[in-house]
Amino acid sequence: MGELAPRQSNSGDVKILETFLARNPSVEYIRYQWIDYSGLLSARVATKSFALSLGRKDSPLTIPSPILTALIIDDSLLFEDIEVGQDELFADWSSLKVCHYAPKHAMVMCFVKEGGRKDGKGFRRCPRSRLQELCSSVKGKHDLDFLVGIEVEFYIFDESSGTPKPVNMVAHAYSAASINNKYLPIVEEIVDCIQKVGIEVRQFHSEGGPGLFEISTQPMAPLQSADALVYCHETIRNISRKHGLHGTVYPKPFEKLSGVGSHIHLSISRLDKQENFLAGLLENWRALAAFYMPNFDSNLRLRPEEQIFWGLQNRTATHRKIKDGHWELRSVDATANPYLAMTAILTAGMIGLEKEKSLTMKDPKKMVFESMKDDEATDLGILYKMPTSLKAAIDSLKAAEELKDALGPELIDRYVKVKTKEEENFGKLIGSERREMSMRVF
Known part of the structure; x- marks a missing residue:
């Protein structure tokens, strides 16, 4: 796919900001926000007058390159990836909201354009841009919402x-x-x-x-x-x-x-494609854990040897079918970058849809509090288990060729690098140290 331009989401329409500020005169500061590859929410706080001047000139706010993909939860940097140049934050004014929890502040989510001298990828590594691009592409190609x-x-x-x-x-x-x-x-x-x-x-x-x-x-x-x-x-x-x-x-x-x-x-919205879509999710669910359960201790909330399966109104299933075309995905946790996780999940489903993968896995039609025996699981087509560590999830992602090809090396390579470093750093800490560090930011 070609590079996404942030104009597709009214990012450059300063009239939205002007109207917003007129309706909310108490707002004095605008938080330009983005979520990086470690899942951390980052912010630059601009004064109201500076945000207006940037908007009226159609100019981005600049940040060091590539801070989107080089910062680890423990505040260490992948120094070898820091480059001459800068990245740019394009405010999506349609996401503008008053921070009712912080007097005088408002927040806006941003598209991040990488502009590093050697390895800048434009918007190709920006999770928010990629999610917008994917949904737009799927709508145009398959009339699917x-x-x-x-x-x-x-x-x-x-x-x-x-x-x-x-x-x-x-x-x-x-x-x-x-x-x-x-x-x-x-x-x-x-x-x-x-x-x-x-x-x-x-x-x-x-x-x-x-x-x-x-x-x-x-x-x-x-x-x-x-x-x-x-x-x-x-x-x-x-x-x-x-x-x-x-x-x-x-x-x-x-x-x-x-x-x-x-x-x-x-x-x-395409119920005729729901089984193909679900087949793509199930086949890639173990690899996707690197995105939706990305913390070193994410797996601690799972049952031991938890199997990947779907079931109608089954709350012990990783994929609870609620009704046709509607599933509850129960494995996800909140340390995930929601833009990255959703991009990866929807991409996996679209692999199943576009390749017309068959849903061969059957609904066990029972609650599964302990893992099914191997022969029973095999008869139902239940072949995979949830990873028991971040390293196992990363290894599964590295082996998922279809998913990696669909997401592209510019995203996958850097994400795997960030999470591998994070896994290495956190592996040196005891559980209480990891919890204290992660609970400061999540």
Whole structure:
């Protein structure tokens, strides 16, 4: 595919910014935001006047090259990849939102154009650009649309003593007792803040841990859903901090308590192609884990020897079919770059659709709390298991030739390099050190 121009998403329409500022006179600062290959949300804060001057001149904000693909969670850099030159942030003004969790601030998500002197790839490594490009291409080629809803899970916990501690509340999932406490107003404030910017929340409830909650968003187009998830995460962190607590979406904050997922509800409009699409997802799901479970400790929230399979209304399946063309993808966690993860997941599904892969795997039609025996799994066409480590996920990705070809070497090579370095660095730490480091940013 050719290089994406950010104009395709109204990035250059400064009238959106001017109208927004007129309607929100309290806004003084604009956060230019992007998510890098480590899954970290980054921001440059521009004054209102500077953002307007950039917009009116149709100019990007510049950052060091290639900060998008060279920064590790532990704040180390892949120094060998740092180059002379700079990258450019093109604000997508259609994503502009008031930061109701941060007075005077608004945020805008950006397309990142690499301009490094030797190895700049334009927009080809930008996750947000690639997701937009993919959805546009699929619509034009196959008249197919996607909708994505997210189950946003998070812990609220207390770290006033210097050590993370669960809050004191009833931990029964869904029970009324688990929301009849002083933390309910905090969750309500989070939901109110999210809804004020037009992100529709369907419901919220407690999960199976003290301080563990879930907020479900209304399905949106993939790009807008990823933007909404970024806003939700920032709201959770900032509102929790306002009340003297810590909010995290890290997958395993407490060793003996429930993990934190970020389940995706994915729908496709072409029901005649749903089995081909699902076949592509299942075949590549182990390799895709490098994108949707990218933290060193992501696998800690999974059952041992968890198998990859689909099932109708089966919450023990990695792919729960809810109805025709609608699945819940239950393996995903919130340390993933949502743009990268969704691009990779949709690409895998489209491989199945375009190559007309047959869905040979059968629904076991039962809950699977422990792995099925090999002969039973083989009879059902269940051939793969979830990776048990980040290294195993990376190795699976490196072996997935169709997926790698579809995503392209410019994305795959650098992503594998970043995650391999991250795995190496985190492997030298003990679990508490890894948790502390990741929970600072997730």
